[in-house]
Amino acid sequence: MMDSHDRSGSADESRGGRPGAVAPPGPVHHLPAPRIARTVLVTALLGQALLTTTGILTAGASPAAEATGLVLLPALLALQLLHSAPSGNRVPLRRRCLTLALQALLTYLPLVIFHVLWETMAGCLAASLLLLLPRRAAWPLYAAVGLSVLVPALLQGLPLLQSVHLTDTTLLTGLVLYGLARLSGLITHLHTTRGELARQAVTGERLRFARDLHDLLGFSLSAITLKSELVHQLIATQPARAIKEIDEVLAIAGQSLTDVRKAASGYRALSLQQEIKAAQSILHAAGLQVRTEGELGALAPHLDTALATTLREAVTNLLRHSNAAHCRISVARHDGVVRLLVENDGVDPAYHNPAPHSGNGLGNLRTRMTAIGGRLESGVGNDGTFRLVAEAPVRKPPETSAEPRDIMVPRNGSAA
Template sequence: MSQSRPWNMRRARWVLVAAHVPIVAISPVFIVFGTPGLPTPSVSIPMAVLAFLALGGLQLHHSLAVARGVRPPYGVLTLLALAVLVYAPMPVYTWNWVPTQVLLIASAPMVLPKWPAIGAIVAPLAGTAATAGILKAAWPVGSAFTLINGFVYWPIVLALMAASLYGSARLVQVVQELHNARTELAELAIGRERLRVSRDLHDLLGQSLSAISLKGDLALKLLDRDPPAAEAEMKSIVAVAQEALRDVRTVTREEHAVSLRTETEGAAALLRAASIDAQIRHELGDLPPKAEAVLAWALREGVTNVLRHSEASTCEIAIRRGDGAVRLEITNDGVRAASGPGSGLTGLRERARAVAGTVSASVTPGGGFRLCVEVPEESE
């Protein structure tokens, strides 16, 4: 996308330039080849080309700035210069030069604030109608046709051509804004995916690594006095590591599912292996998948924090239902001094917020720590 975007924008700008060419060229072509029935002053092709370049350059200065989403630099001065180029030759070239007013009408809203722009748009249209009365003798077909031509035809044509110039510039601006929005959305999606992977890896591997460390220490202690038990712990470490590897693979595919019942059983086994008295009370039953997932992740994160950040001897885990909500509460003693804010609780709050749940964590009066997570039962 980063390579195609500049090309697409260049192409859009060239389309904008191409849309200007025939409209800007109308009057230079008229003054060279003339209009049937109108006196045509002798004008050389180089002079016509010079007029085309001057008019087109000023108009593109305005249109390309609008396409970039900015006000044209020195816009008032360039608009005045364009007005001089439009109206100074008008007495000489008469109706042949009338189409140049479309550039002034199109440029006015690009350069001026709202009300001055409206005035700058209305004035040329009204002036064209007034010119019909002044120049009616120059049109041999008759005064009636002259009036229709001046009062109806040219104002409508000028308005439509000006609208096409202004609209094409705005269209390119919208295209550019859409490209920018698409780029921002892609970057936002990448950022969210990185946060999700980071959060899931933290939640998945935190407990697994804590279990490996715990079981490794236990295996070392048992190695001399109970080799078979040490061997069992080593095999358990291998199983935990293999499970962690499978979990990491599922993270990249966003397929990892967690079960509250499985996490409850695993938490009890892990706490007891760490010689922590685990007291678990729960009212599980059937829960909506998203609510169950949030509570399962919360239980995993809470138990991991007990193992890593406390010197707990007891840990109480309670899961209760009531008042249309499910509440998980993890309380432990032996809390250590906080070393700084961690990412685990931040990720947990994000998960809970996604299902309209809440997370609170606090130190208890007895020197323990309590983590509370509550989610509505009807989470979908």
């Protein structure tokens, strides 16, 4: 019977995930933070437009002038929103210059009618210049827009301090709108990046699970197949030994199920010493002469698991792809480096599995060893002996790469 935990795990897997997995975030425009940042920016622009509208309606201008101002104002707001979009500075420079020129016309031409009442809109132009142009051109033009509002104020006869106040207001408005637009863009970019990282994490988890299944089930299924064939041969002549082999098959199958569950939950620790004992049992059952050398003692979990996985894959390849009669397994520790050597005879140098999914065990092992700062070498010597050597430092380096490095092939052989 499947217990409730297994059933819930199966339900999660049927939906494309696993228990405890976090799904990648949805589209950015559906998230609250970018939406709030955009709302703050639009609210600030509407507040700016409201101040200008109030000034126009209370200035005592003619109805035609008021209508002109109320028509031009939405056009200016639309241009400002266009320039404030996160992708605004990625459009071609020529198009940006055209829209900036249009905004400049809508900013300065109404000054002829409304004078200083329209100067508040110069802050929007200043913000657009900072958003769309390269820094070398943007900041001088930003300062020029601030200084340009002095001219209408002084021509209208306003005091110098009041004119300076208008300049200061224009520059501050430009900075505020620029900051709000940048904030909105940064939040959008942050959430987009977060989504990409989540998708990469999901992809990495799938690759990890695929590697673990390959490493776990490849060895276990080979061992079960081998021992089942042995049982078939022994059951008529040596039933007692056949029963013992069946018990070992059941034990291997039970351990495989446990390992697969651990792999699915993201935790799988293996012991090199236990794998050496398991390899001896499997290889003896296959009729090979096995010699083991060395004793390492306790190892760090990451190193123990990596070397145990390497030995398991080496034994799996030996059983699948060779007619070996002898195998040697050697472990040693020297100058802070642990070394695992697996040698066997009976290798066909011309062997090649044409199946499209024949496995990528050695590639997985190189990835694992590189991830802990180690290396993996394999090849067939002149004497026809296949050698696999895995080395790794006892202490895991603080920064390691998950990508495999170029591995040097032994001088007396070629890579497997």
